[in-house]
Amino acid sequence: MSKTKTKQSKPAAKARKTGIETSPRMSGSDILIASLEREDVDTIFAYPGGASMVIHQSLTKTGKIRTILPRHEQGGVFAAEGYARATGKVGVCMATSGPGATNLISGIADAYMDSVPLVAITGQVPQAMIGKGAFQETDFFGMTLPIVKHSYLVTDIDDIPRIVNEAFHVAQSGRPGPVVIDVPKNIQLSETRPVFVKEPKLRGYRPDKKADDVELNEIIGLIEQSERPILYVGGGIISGEASGELRKFAKATGIPVTSTIMGCGVFPETEPMSLRWLGMHGTAYANWAVNGEFENGRKVADGADLLLAFGVRFDDRVTGRVDKFCENGTIVHLDIDPSEINKNKPANLPVISDVKYALGRLNAMIRKQPIRRKFTKWQKQITTWKEKAPLQYGVTEEALNSQHMRDHMNGDADQLILPQHVIELLYELTKGDAIITTGVGQHQMWAGQYYKYKRPRQFLTSAGLGAMGFGYPAAMGAKAGCPDKEVVDIDGDGSFLMNIQELATAKIENIAAKAVVLNNQHLGMVVQWEDKFFEGNRGNTYLGDPEHPEGIYPDYVQMCKGFSVPCERVMFKRDLRAALKRMLAAKEPYVLDVITPYTEHVLPFIPAGQTVKEMIWK
Ligand SMILES: Cc1ncc(C[n+]2csc(CCOP(=O)(O)OP(=O)(O)O)c2C)c(N)n1
Ligand SMILES: [Mg+2]
Numbered sequence: 001m002s003k004t005k006t007k008q009s010k011p012a013a014k015a016r017k018t019g020i021e022t023s024p025r026m027s028g029s030d031i032l033i034a035s036l037e038r039e040d041v042d043t044i045f046a047y048p049g050g051a052s053m054v055i056h057q058s059l060t061k062t063g064k065i066r067t068i069l070p071r072h073e074q075g076g077v078f079a080a081e082g083y084a085r086a087t088g089k090v091g092v093c094m095a096t097s098g099p100g101a102t103n104l105i106s107g108i109a110d111a112y113m114d115s116v117p118l119v120a121i122t123g124q125v126p127q128a129m130i131g132k133g134a135f136q137e138t139d140f141f142g143m144t145l146p147i148v149k150h151s152y153l154v155t156d157i158d159d160i161p162r163i164v165n166e167a168f169h170v171a172q173s174g175r176p177g178p179v180v181i182d183v184p185k186n187i188q189l190s191e192t193r194p195v196f197v198k199e200p201k202l203r204g205y206r207p208d209k210k211a212d213d214v215e216l217n218e219i220i221g222l223i224e225q226s227e228r229p230i231l232y233v234g235g236g237i238i239s240g241e242a243s244g245e246l247r248k249f250a251k252a253t254g255i256p257v258t259s260t261i262m263g264c265g266v267f268p269e270t271e272p273m274s275l276r277w278l279g280m281h282g283t284a285y286a287n288w289a290v291n292g293e294f295e296n297g298r299k300v301a302d303g304a305d306l307l308l309a310f311g312v313r314f315d316d317r318v319t320g321r322v323d324k325f326c327e328n329g330t331i332v333h334l335d336i337d338p339s340e341i342n343k344n345k346p347a348n349l350p351v352i353s354d355v356k357y358a359l360g361r362l363n364a365m366i367r368k369q370p371i372r373r374k375f376t377k378w379q380k381q382i383t384t385w386k387e388k389a390p391l392q393y394g395v396t397e398e399a400l401n402s403q404h405m406r407d408h409m410n411g412d413a414d415q416l417i418l419p420q421h422v423i424e425l426l427y428e429l430t431k432g433d434a435i436i437t438t439g440v441g442q443h444q445m446w447a448g449q450y451y452k453y454k455r456p457r458q459f460l461t462s463a464g465l466g467a468m469g470f471g472y473p474a475a476m477g478a479k480a481g482c483p484d485k486e487v488v489d490i491d492g493d494g495s496f497l498m499n500i501q502e503l504a505t506a507k508i509e510n511i512a513a514k515a516v517v518l519n520n521q522h523l524g525m526v527v528q529w530e531d532k533f534f535e536g537n538r539g540n541t542y543l544g545d546p547e548h549p550e551g552i553y554p555d556y557v558q559m560c561k562g563f564s565v566p567c568e569r570v571m572f573k574r575d576l577r578a579a580l581k582r583m584l585a586a587k588e589p590y591v592l593d594v595i596t597p598y599t600e601h602v603l604p605f606i607p608a609g610q611t612v613k614e615m616i617w618k
Helices: 002-018 028-038 053-059 073-087 105-113 140-147 157-172 185-189 213-225 235-239 243-253 284-291 355-368 376-388 403-408 419-429 442-450 471-481 493-498 502-508 524-533 556-562 573-585
Strands: 020-022 043-046 066-068 091-095 118-124 150-153 178-184 195-197 229-233 257-259 274-277 293-295 298-301 306-310 330-335 349-352 435-438 487-492 514-519 567-570 590-595
Touching: 028 053, 028 157, 028 178, 028 185, 028 195, 043 053, 043 073, 043 471, 053 118, 053 185, 073 091, 073 105, 073 118, 073 471, 073 502, 105 118, 105 140, 105 178, 118 157, 118 185, 140 150, 140 178, 150 157, 157 178, 157 195, 178 185, 213 306, 213 330, 213 349, 213 355, 229 243, 229 284, 235 243, 243 355, 257 284, 274 284, 284 376, 306 355, 330 355, 419 442, 419 487, 419 514, 419 573, 435 442, 435 471, 442 487, 442 514, 442 524, 471 487, 471 493, 471 502, 471 514, 487 493, 493 514, 514 573, 556 567, 556 590, 567 573, 573 590
Parallel strands: 043 066, 043 091, 091 118, 118 178, 150 178, 229 257, 229 306, 257 274, 306 330, 330 349, 435 487, 487 514, 514 590, 567 590
Antiparallel strands: 020 195, 293 298
């Protein structure tokens, strides 16, 4: 006994001195879990199989990590992303080799597109079988190469602690992103005395870039010369934890703010100087503020002469035809990732920097020497635009003539539930404080438009990849990470169905994630494009039962019953408020199936590849 004690205390003493900690002999899978514990992982979404069950055995021994069993690996990886997006910590998921691993791919791609810190661990066939077409072998390292920030195939058990330590560092530093760790089964089973590392040493990886004062002074100089500056800010402000600095900067300078969808909440959307988000379905006033206002193809007012693009990537859903985007403005592009600079839109002043540092330093500079230029006229123009073109909706002729109206409403148009109204009511009942997740489609755009976000990490949506099926698992992950917050998935019927199995996870794990399904019985966003560009010809966009179009299919109430999850269907407006209240009062997973007309179109709308000139906004 005492002998063992001395043996253990020596490494401990060494660890204190060197930061390196050694242990007794352990299996590779135990070392993997011990390494995760050292990264303060508290939750892992993991689905077992032949090549990863040994790691699950190790997970049963940890008292520190909660293992959540999703019912599909895609649900697991989206949940890990929801956890990461809501908490700011690294999301962790795990799957077995082959089909388990390939089921993670959409989530890894999603994390890559939206810069979400994620560590995805996969079991791999034993090293001796790699390349032999072994049962459940896929080259996961190779398959994921274009969609990871970094990846590892473990080839030596002694590398596990270093690899895990590096993976977490890489995933969350600089521009965050997904990291894959593929662990062959023989390595999980073999043993060694691990040496745990605390600080990663990665030659050539310098994520901590900081702008110098000369560059920042140039920005201030450009602001002093400008008349119509706009801050165009994105997810980089959230991952860079720079929302506080941004708010100060906007307030001190008086520069109006528009965000990307990824940036929702970085600047309170209720503020007069918030233009909400811009782009294809962004507000008309944000799009005018950047590009100028047009009437019948003629410019009637100028847009920004200075665009401060901070932590954004000029995504095509934002810019439309990119050469016309902010055509007459000077563009300052500040980002931590040099590969974003000049990728989509040439910058007049490129600045590579951590955005929190840059904004903090800019704030210090303007505290010392305040900006002299006032933008009163410009701010007035913004107010006028906001009054002229607020987000709006109403019962349309198409809705009145719809099948939905005939089949379900008995001609009572007052009882129609418009999807936008559902979200406004949810906003009211949650006091604008809930974490909202979404699927992909019209409901996603309305969830962005009609819920006003006041803080970062409040609107979690698959923006870059646009992955249907994201909403409910992401809500589950967010709720697991933030149990004290109300988390509501505003979903579409198509998207919700794609990962509906996660209701079982939520139920069994007691994760009270709620879902409001805006059920239009259609793939609404595709229908909208069919209406606009294909004369309404339906190409496999109806989700109901064509034999019984008067009914609602599938029956979510029945399905939820199978999962022992309460679910209500709401057909009439008069029932909506009380139903939402019941859902919010529930302390368990809960689904509201809200039937809405399929005739609504998301407005404003700038068709893909076009410009603000072509924007339809009323
Ligand atoms: C995984 C996946 N498949 C297909 C698409 C293409 N797509 C984009 S929106 C959409 C319709 C989504 O329908 P639903 O979830 O019911 O939302 P709605 O538009 O009706 O609100 C489709 C099929 C996608 N984004 N993701
Ligand atoms: Mg739908």
